[in-house]
Amino acid sequence: MNRVLTVTRVQLVGWQNTVAWPWLLLLMVFTVNYAVFLVIGDRDVNPTTGAIVSIYIVVFVTSINWITQLLPFSMALSVIRRTFYLASALFLTVQSVLFGVLLFCCQLVEDATDGWGIRLRFFGLNFIDDLNPLLQIAIYTVPFVLLGFLGIFVAVFYKRFGLTGMWLLSTGTLLVLAGVAVLLTWLDLWSGIGGWFADQPVAAWIVGWPALLAALLAGVGYLTIRRVTP
Structure with missing residues (x-):
């Protein structure tokens, strides 16, 4: 565990791209949106x-860079692949919670200032306005994790199987989805599935199911990275 904690420091190499750039970009986007709606001046x-x-x-783009850029650097420092992966997963989780809390705080300021x-x-x-604060933070956080x-x-799979593997994965995924769609249509199950999805609470849509998918991706990535070459 100590080794994993030590390797997490590698993620701070070029911390400007990992930590500062997401918020700088968000600030620029916010400034543009604020200026546009301020000029419009519609208060109704x-x-x-x-x-x-x-x-x-x-965050999605920077997580790809961890594998394509930082993994070879870490392996050159004699860090094994699984340790690097666990360190990346830990860093991503902590970063996601921090970002989620910060976005929730921004929302509180926004509400307190009557939308700036x-x-x-x-x-x-x-x-999510009527949900409790912890659930709101989770709703901001889990998409970062996913x-x-x-x-x-994506980066691990590409490093392991190359462009051909990516094409096969994309094609295979589309074929599976198309096959499932045809099967559901043939069995006339769309209405039942639509009703089941409609009955799901907001928390399940934005927290529960994304967290489950994130766990699945994390497990597959962990198994795949063991054979990745720098």
Whole structure:
């Protein structure tokens, strides 16, 4: 465990890209949105944007860079693949919780200032307003974990199987999804499945199922990275 904690420091190599850049980009996006809605000056509605997704996209991209850039560097320092993977998973989890808490704090400031003075909903998510604070933090946090492990898995799979493997994975996934869709149509199960999904609470959609998928991606990535070459 001590070795894993030590290797997590590797993730701070170029911390500007890992920690600072996501928030700098989010600040720039927020500034643009604020300026646009300030100029519009419409107070009759609460302007809402989905631009907060930008920080999640940056985390996805940086998680890919961990494997493509930091893994070879770590292996040159005699760090074994599994230790690097566990360190990356630990760093991603801690980073995701920190980012989730910070986004929740931004939402509190946004609510306290009546949407930065113009009723702007940038950080706030309308469908979670009635949930308790811990669940709201989890809703901000889990997508970071999911996209981070997705990025790690994509990079690990590419390093292990190359471009041909990526094409086969993409094609195979599409064929499986198409086959499932045809089977569900043939069995006339779409209405039942649609009703089941409609009955799922918000927490299940944004926390439960994404967390389960993230755990699956993390496990597959861990098994795959053992044969990755630098």
